[in-house]
Amino acid sequence: MGSVGRLASYVPLSSSQALCALGTLAVTLLFLVVVRQLVRQRRPRGFPPGPTRFPLIGNILSLASEPHVFMKKTSETYGQIFSLDLGGISTVVLNGFDAIKECLSHQSEVFADRPSLPLFVKMTKMGGLLNSKYGRGWIDHRKLAVNSFRYFGSGQKMFERKISEECMFFLDAIDEHKGKLFNPKHLITNAVSNITNLIIFGERFTYDDRDFQHMIEIFSENVELAASGWAFLYNAFPCIEYLPFGKHQKLFRNAAEVYVFLLRIIERFSQGRVCQSPRHYIDAYLDEIEQNVSDKNTSFSKENLIFSVGELIIAGTETTTNALRWAILYMSLYPNIQERVHKEIDSVLPNGRPPTLEDKQSMPYVEAVLHEVLRFCTIVPLGIFRATSQDAQVSGYTIPKGTMVITNLYSVHFDEKYWSDPGIFCPDRFLDSNGNFIRREAFLPFSLGRRHCLGEQLARMELFLFFTTLLQRFHLQFPKGCLPSLSPKLGMTLQPLPYTICAVRRQP
Template sequence: MDLLRLYEWIDIKTVLIFSCVFLLLSDYIRHKTPKNFPPGPWALPIIGHLHRIDHTKIHLQLAKFAEKYGDILNIRILGPRIVILSGFKRVKEVYTQQGDNLADRPVLPMINDISGDKGLVASSGYKWKQQRRFALSTLRNFGLGKKSLEPSVHLECRFLNEAFSNENGQPFDPQFLLNNAVSNVICVLVFGNRFEYSDHDFQSLLKNINEAVFLDGSLWAQLYNSFPRLMRRLPGPHKKLFALWQEVIDFVKEKVNAHRADYDPSNPRDYIDCFLAEMEKLKDDTAAGFDVENLCFCTLDLFVAGTETTSTTLYWAILYMMKYPEIQANVQEEIDRVVGGSRQPSLSDKDSMPYTNAVIHEIQRIGNIAPLNLPRSTVEDTQIGKYFLPKGTAVIGSLTSVLFDESEWETPHSFNPGHFLDSEGKFRRRDAFLPFSLGKRVCPGEQLARMELFLFFSSLLQRFTLSSPAGVEPNFDYRLGTTRCPKSYKLCAVSR
């Protein structure tokens, strides 16, 4: 009888009220603001600042928050609080002076379910240090950052120019030709071979990477990271994300297995072969991560990072040249004067082409392809300014706030190659030019990217005049995921 009365008393409303109170209390305990933590907008329970942020413009909204709350603030979108650093001086100070305390990556359920703590991008601690050291030294031995790699890029420039020429001046979208060309440079270093632009399977793979990188920065990914147990059971775009990455992982695994089958220790052909050799040397040091599974994910990171960012920058470059034909004409005049038309532009020409160099730098600055940077995590309890950050706090140094810092750039919101030219027209370096970030987690492919951008860009403008189709105005709308990429557009490339 007592049990029956209890059932009558516990009705649906009571269950709902109890559930809500439990969720709110649980959320408060899990995400309670630590003492002396950076300030930020008032957050709602569970969703945090989700109601105040448009994911397609989050980098711009964080800049508005910084105006009110200062250059060290916190935001929360569903999950734990994230500390945002804004402005060149603050980002430089923290990432250089406290680089060791910000060398880890936050643990994210989505990344963990895809790759765990493997690879170069998501790993932390001893494993990351060993893998980064090995990757840099190995790729350097194969020409990374050296003139010995230039012939490989020159070859790819010729193939890309030929593909543009085959369009006969008619409108086409150059995105995946650029992806393929840039990807081939890293593919030669990592896999030992390039892929033809007519290879539909490889083109499909590049499209999968492009879509996966976009979804990685979406609200669905944030939902997954905040509620992994629930999201693993629910349908949605996050399921597509896992499927896309699995196809890319399977492609890399095929390459690794093929290398293992015909591996010759006396004749290392590429990064994979060198990794296989290192596995033998360090087989007793299991913490260093020299095993087949980690090889697959390190290779994946190099392949994706070496494809996506540089090709996206070139995609912005073409768009800006279409928008500003007078700047394009000035670049072409410099190329004609310094290089001429009988040979390809070379890295040795770079110092003699300050205007072209300035235009490329300005494209990188205003293109802002990694607006939020990749998050880092405090290795231990850390003091930043007057604030306290517990161990494991995610920290983002906003590159948008650096590349558009009004105290560092004369006209930050305008496309102005003059930012990188002195009064005599010579190229000048700018401290606040940090598209590759800085500190312990600076982009390892910076030297390769700089080489590719100069050679691909100058080679294209040597051969072609780039313009929009008749009656079409260049549009600077973008898709914001992990990177900031122009929306698809059409180009007319007319031979000069």
């Protein structure tokens, strides 16, 4: 009798009952997800105020178009420090020079961490260099990178000559167009990336190396995709990883392809390595792996080497490339400014002598133009997202440990308190009444604090030498009636929309 009762209790459910049970379970799970998301969206006590948020998605939609501009405008209502909700990710936005200096300079360590965003976790496991958490791993990797840049790059007089040699390859490639229309992006990207390549690999790549060109194109695409709406949605709702569509899927496919390529190229350039006699960054990194093989807490590994190499290539190529592309665009747009640049170059470099870094101090107007390009175009408008390494007190607000922080560098360069008529492109703002170059405090294209750009010195070298050499040989112009758009292409960096230019050989 008992066994019959037990059998009766196992009578299978009808299809309608099963569907009802599944529906109830789905509704319950959805309810729990919504409640969890709404709880995450509650502002902690003492947190900065911010604009009204939509349920679940928060303020994500506000970042769909020109997020740096939206954040600056929002600061006019809520102050220089306000908060956003990015789908349950509480975020503090710093606007204006005063707020950013207070946090990144005066409380440098507190604002030196990186947020554990699902996108970064999936793509780099929070390892490597740029996205690593603040701690020993980041300190060790940054020290190695800085030493490599100093030893293999910007600290050596010989390296300046290598940059000058690359400038010649670059100019000769432009000469092949014989003054006719061409898009300079490809050549600039190749030339700039080769400077970083000399440090990482010890060699340059030819401008027709298709494999390397393909990798650079993927890097550039990922810089754009990483700041897309799909990336923000993925960080808020990682479960969309399983959707078969969306730009985040393209991002992941690109990352996987780059990972395989970098692994192959690292193996190629590490052949013939002699321990403790590094030829380039890869050799130096492999030395660190061997030296720390018995250290269980070391962060040096083959995987982090791949991440670091990829990050250094991106950082060393994207920003300087786009700065030069903007510079060429504005020189063509303002022939009167270009003429002043030509005159200064000709007066300092008689008989076509190639420029050197020592000439920089004799070219205040060239320096002013390059600084105005970096200010006006703000290549990396929101920097790389940061996080607080501990609880922070700023301007009466309490920012808990682990909070994501966005530094709006665009707002610094358009801060009316420090710049008169910031919406006007005017190199003279960097000159005094006697025409001497002057440094401006609210000029932060390379950010500030412990996480400031480690390649700043090298980038400044490249910008000066490439720009001066280019303007020494060519006059840049758009064809009559053909002016490009000045609206930027949005991504983690602001780059010009594709344009074509005429580079006409100047008379010696």
